[in-house]
Amino acid sequence: MDTTASRVTRHYACLGNLLDEDRTAEMSTCDLVLTSQGKEFKVHKNVLMMFSDYFRNMFTIEMKEKYEKVIEIKEMPYQRLGNLIEFIYSGSITLTKENMFDVLQDALYAQIKSLESTCFEFISENISADNCLKAIIFARQCNNNKILNEAYEAIFNNMNKLQNNEGFLELDIKDLTTIVTWKKQHVAEDSFKAIVQWVNHNQSQRKNLFGSLFCQLQLTSVTHDALTRISEESLVKENLQCSNKLVKAFAQLKYPQCQHKFLLMGGYDSETDCVAFDVITKTSKYLPKLNFPRCAATTVKVGSRVYIVGGADNQGEGHPYQSCELLDLNDLENGWKPMSNMLEPRKWCRSGTCREKIYVTGGYDHQCLSSCEEFDIQNSKWMSISNMRQARYVHATVVLNDMVYCIGGVNNTTFHFSSCECYDVRSGKWNVIAPRNEARSGLASVVLDGKIYAIGGRDDGKRISTVETYIPEANKWLFVESLHLARSCPSACVLAGKIFVIGGWHGSSRLNSVEIFDPTTEDWSFSFKTKKPVYAATVAAI
Template structure:
């Protein structure tokens, strides 16, 4: 169809206005009255028939209304009928979150497809993990295909957030099955939690359905520690089928890891007075060996490992110096030299870094002042791209990745230490607030272990602290766990052999040589060993 030029559109608008004005004229040519709630509206049959299939059938087949001058619209209240008539004559209709369902109902009843399309467009703009279950139900009820596709895509991509909604507990069994069958894999802990919540919402009718839902889980990709929680769930341990599935998964996981060499080493890079150093520490032998020096001196830097490559990002020449844009990479298979990679978009020190999919994400940091800006590095294309800014400026914060979401914890915004935390969804390109820390802190270390994020040490007020908090992404809650043996500001941390190692830092008097290890089963910290030299403001990665 050829596009309509402006003059035609102006003529159509002028004609529509004439017809609308005619409805209130003393010599009106209207040939029908619609009545609702005691209110009457003059209209033209021909206009209604052109826009609405409902009215076209009414006046073209043998219905009693075809021969009546007044048609009672008992199913549409008069305020809503006025809104529909306004659209028929002007093409304009008010759609809000408050009246959207009413407009959809009226559009469905009067069979005005274009109004349904407008409602669908309105809803497409507001789809979120919080409302996608409810909007999916609307899409099914009113046959809104675009909205149905978007809500189902949202459910698949953001399943962890979706199951936390109250709407999830009220779904029918077939809907729960559909969502589970079409979710993105990799969030099995959240799936299990959601299934249990759904069953417990109506146990009398749903308990027998649990085993069918449980069988949809891939237990082999769950964290080992979480499997203990699965076993302790009453719905599991009272069901022979569930116990057999759990035992089979455990056996499969043991076979998968049989003979695997578990990492017992970590690399420590940069730091105050160790700006060019790169050292491997073996946590079993407590021995150290040197790797090639960095091309540039770096303290207050950050580091990640991708495959056999270690990346060191930003930092500064010395404490108090200007930040670097530059980054370097060492291939652990060759261990010959550090190689420069493309510079970041902006220089940063005290920033955070994590790996998701094929990207290195860098968050915040300081460039004259704390920043909220973030960027990501495409490892294959060797290019940096800007991503959405955090909700808060922050440096000296913690970071962790859990199920393809990036978490930023605490830090310093240039005026105060932060308790606020936020989470980045790379699929939706959105940052969202999560539960705050119990105590604001910066200069902390952070790691992920057993599906929980740990915020370790740092500074509170003007002193280094030994306190540690643990965050459960599934419940969105922080809790206090055992404290470090020694207060530490700007320590380094990583997970080696399913244990957290916290390295060096500042205790308000000295830079520290000691390394602590955390056993999450017993919730106990202990001194693992001491390094030959103190380390402060360095970066650590497990290998």
């Protein structure tokens, strides 16, 4: 049905076309010529005034241009002036990532509100690492908080890429402070590097700002390796306020006073469960479930992210996984996210983290594996590293002083063994270390106060309760106080300077008891019981 509204719309379109055609007609009624760089454009003053506040002001107040027949627009190259005139007459313009800021600049110059809005919408959808610094300039000029916040987000997410960019180095202190602390749990080392680059760009005027910027950083999620690198920066060393903050961060990392929870993931009869336990209140809370059922997997925590790697379904009897997933504890709403697959499927493998990388050792895939892999967190990429000297699975892996230690386990020919070896992440080589006093597989292991603890396990078909500690300086294993209950394949972690050992297999049943080791008294004690028995689960202190 041909409505009045549609007829009016067609009429307006026809009028616009006629006016546009009149600009090139032989007997044109145009009453003004705009020029730029020697190019001329015939236009109608009334049309310009209808769309542009700039031209309306020019032709309605006493300016000399009001009476001129030819006006030069020096601020705009002729191609852009032609595009602007085309928009005024037709309502259309081609916007691209390459020209969007130029078109916005021209719209602001000509004071064309409709085109400004179109540009802002397009820019908002296309902000990236390549243009976010430029976006800040226009957002501030136009007082557009939406574009400004989106630019901040893009800069924050691309800090490593942009920190040497001239535009980044010329940011003012207000913008920089907002960017480096953009998220509550920001990537503090990346933010730190950006601050150092910014201060060093003009150190004579900015050095006094470093302390206040540094104190904005949240160092609670930074690894020991990262803190060490930060401590080596001269700007930190020369600032007492920064040095004190760093000392507190190291202390918090060693004995986190607020860290009183552990996260149990997967395991027998709980393959997709992810449960947080509070050891003070002795309560539990279910977090988002894993995407895949996992038994005999391995876990590390880096910053606010928990990574779970490998494992198998069907109570650990299924085919091993290559897949891995991660949970950001600051973004629980989005649950577990898939990450890059390992190079090989593995179950009963073990892992540790060092220098912003994850190391996964051994495991089982139709046979016992000696192969190992390294995951570069920054680049989300897996790489092979040197094979262990001894293939092993159901072993233990911990990291201490840039060394990845592999302890005990089972191989293809020996049921249980006591051999141990360590991988130097700097040289890329494996070296044999002293064997344990007692052969064991299915053990748990943690690092506490510079010592490695090998806890429980299985030897010659029986579960064992003994515990040994390794002193790297002496290359020696010593027995310490035994567990109250023998356990194989328990889970273990360190909270507030104490060792927590959870569940395991007692010989005829799975356990739900939790034992705690206090190194000051060298005694084990029972803490609490989990609602369900725990076996072949993986754990992370959170």
